[in-house]
Amino acid sequence: MWFLYLLSWFATFVQVCLVTLALAAGLYYLAELVEEYTVLTGRIIKWLLLLTAGTYIGLILFEDLPYYLTLAGLLSTGFYSLLLMNFPFIELMSPIFILSCVLVFINHYLAFRYFADVWHPFSEVLAFFTICLWLVPFAFFVSLSANDNVLPTTHKHSDSKGNEDIVTSYFNKRSKRSGILSLFDKVKDSVLPERTKRF
Template identity: 50%
Template sequence: MWFMYALSWLSLLIQVAFVTLAIAAGLYYLAELIEEYTVATSRIIKYMIWTFPFIMLTSPNFILSCVLVVVNHYLAFQYFAEEYYPFSEVLAYFTFCLWLIPFAFFVSLSAGENVLPSTVQPGDDVVSNYFTKGKRGKRSGILVVFSFIKEAILPSRQKIY
């Protein structure tokens, strides 16, 4: 009996590791696509929302929106705890109604040269400052993080002559 219990926890840990690796691989692939097709990414984000947000981390609007995101998630969890819906429908609600646009902004950070849609002057917002801080020609964004993790976990082999 205890063997099956321990085995079930071990299998759960292995499944979580595989899901985490799959998500990381998917994010890496999306970041590569976004760097390659920045104009198409710009159009997709522009159609998902009509303006690219001007984000200042200390502005009252940004702080209030962060608080409201937490409140929205709390209310959604509370609603789905009281009313039964299949898990797939709950996941669809969270994916399309709550997480799609923030996820698009997160993945779009890998695009270079500030080509994504913007309603402010270059250099006035967090995103453009993020892209102009580093040296030109250097990769920035989430791809650097993923490349570092990839090299740390799976170092490339060096040819010995």
């Protein structure tokens, strides 16, 4: 009996590793798609914002959720929409981005507090968290590295002699990734070191 119990713990560990690997591969693929299709990604995020705002309005009209929960969600949706004004360029130190991140935590706190006090079926709680709290921030999180692939519009000379052209400057800057893809590249380099070819 003890052997099967140990085997179940080992199988659980293997399953968690496989799910984590699949999630990482999916996130990497999504980040690559976002880098390739930034205009389409901006439109998709705009539609996700409209879906989330419509969901909050539907919750106000048809459900008896407290107003502080739904109005805080609508306020955060408004701040998320301000991030689309310069999409795909997202300044991580801009006040709008920082306030959006703070609102994500405030919305989660309010939702956890409400659903801890008032019982709802798990499917309803999961639907609220997925549509109202996770969908749009996740889309922005995946698209953080999208501005790495945008063509330059102005040129700044980084060389003291000024002999670097705009294309060289773009490709030098482009090699330095930021966001989720840079995280995956660092993990890939540390886990799978580059092999040298033998002749």
